[in-house]
Amino acid sequence: MHIHILGICGTFMGSLALLARELGHTVTGSDANVYPPMSTQLENAGVTIEEGYLVEHLQPAPDLVVVGNAMKRGMDVIEYMLDSGLRYTSGPQFLSEQVLQSRHVIAVAGTHGKTTTTTMLAWILHYAGIDAGFLIGGVPLVDTTDEHLQKVFAHSSYLGAETTNDDTTVPSGYFVIEADEYDSAFFDKRSKFVHYRPRTAILNNLEFDHADIFADLDAIQTQFHHMVRMIPSTGKIIMPAATISLEDTLAKGVWTPIWRTAVIDSTTSISSTDDTLKDNSEWQAELIREDGSQFQVSFAADKEATAIVNWSMSGIHNVNNALVAIAAAYNVGVSVSTACAALSAFAGIKRRMELIGDVNDILVFDDFAHHPTAITMTLDGAKKKLADRRLWAIIEPRSNTMKMGIHQDSLAESAALADYTLWYEPTGLEWGLKEVIEQSCTESDSIGNQQVMSSIDTIIEHITTHAQAGDAIVVMSNGGFEGIHQRLLTALRND
DSSP, rough: EEEEEEETHHHHHHHHHHHHHHHTOOEEEEOOOOOOOOHHHHTTTTOEESSOOOOOGSSOOOOOEEOOOOOOOOOOOHHHHHHHTTOOOOOOOHHHHHHHHGEEEEEOOOOOOOHHHHHHHHHHHHHOOOOOOOOSSOBBOOOOOOHHHHHHHHHHHHHOOBBOOSTTTTBOOEEEEEOOOEETTTTTEEEEGGGGGOOOEEEEEOOOOOTTTTTSSSHHHHEEEEEEEOTTTTTTEEEEEHHHHHHHHHHTTOOOOEEEEEOOOTTTTTOOHHHHHTTTTTTEEEESSTTTTEEEEEETEEEEEEEEEOOOOOSSHHHHHHHHHHHHHTTTTTOHHHHHHHHTTTTTTTSSSSEEEEEEEEEEEEEESSSHHHHHHHHHHHHHHHHTSSSSEEEEOSSSHHHHTTTTTHHHTTTTSEEEEEEOOOOOOOOOOOHHHHHHHHTTTTOOOOESSSSSHHHHHHHHHHHOOTOOOEESSSOGGHHHHHHHHHHHHOO
């Protein structure tokens, strides 16, 4: 079957294209923004990508058009598709019908950490010898001599084995999926994850985001509860303890056993809050190092289930991501010691505090953070891990929610942990970023050294003029950021 994907370079749709190729389909696609790493992955897999959304891309007619959620009525290609009576579907529905129906689906949902946690969980399962399928909204980093792991994690999705039990009514092939709450398509406004019908679900956190499609937090909670309603009573929900937004969601009704998790900071004195978390969680990760690079995992119901993770990642947010992944893996038969050994060999994923260059002892990292909470968590982990270095943050407020100015009052505070912050204000922003940042810095003594610039060249010039050996620079955006990463590295080399 010939499948054409509209919006193929999105992280979800690109991964879906790779799965469709594994299923034996001929896959083509088009997108308005074609840039690595997804475009490179697709081209290497033999997928033809065309720039723009032209009617000609659907001539001759494919057997099926998979429509990305960025497509809207009024676009020439969409009107042509509808007028011509072409067969079409959404990405989540295609995935559900073609792959997930016969699998034990492990869904990873939450405002933050979905991609990282999904990758961790898939890595653990394959390290343990379980040939699980997966779809990740990013590109895994692979630093191992294991040929199986190298092959499987060369791409952001993998079909995996579809096995069966004697009881054919219960699916036994595993599929780990990043469960996004964004809508499915212009003709299906339900969240993507409603299509997935998981048996095991990680609910990692829940904050207000995607203001372009959700009116408020309650609207997102409603979608989360739609998914909760589908999880069988023989399944499992895994979530951090004391997460009020998630507890409020489950208060609407829950029919599935829950494991709660907690991260305990034993590098300082144990507080009453830590004691409360211990009392209200089945799983704990106790920090051995303040930056989260080493921690001990334990499961209250199994005194033998204790082991240590010693890895290259940092930040309490990543410890939490690891803990829920370990619990989910344990739920499908992986021991805690094996899961911790797997994560100790885990290299991370592209664009999540990925070190992309070291020029004259100036480290440059690429990170996907696009929400104030994610910015804070990333910088907290970076500050603790890179404690001897001055920390620069270069941030592009690119997400739809950011562009609308929904989080503008918390932006400056979110970057307060950086020693220096450069905000990029692109043309067409619907509100005044410069005024917001300057006002926040004036009103708070804890916020300083933040500037707003409207030119990539100006940002690069400022960095090359003021950055010094021993500094670290974290570039944050959920898009290509006009190629600033390589442009900055080139400028530093030539300085």
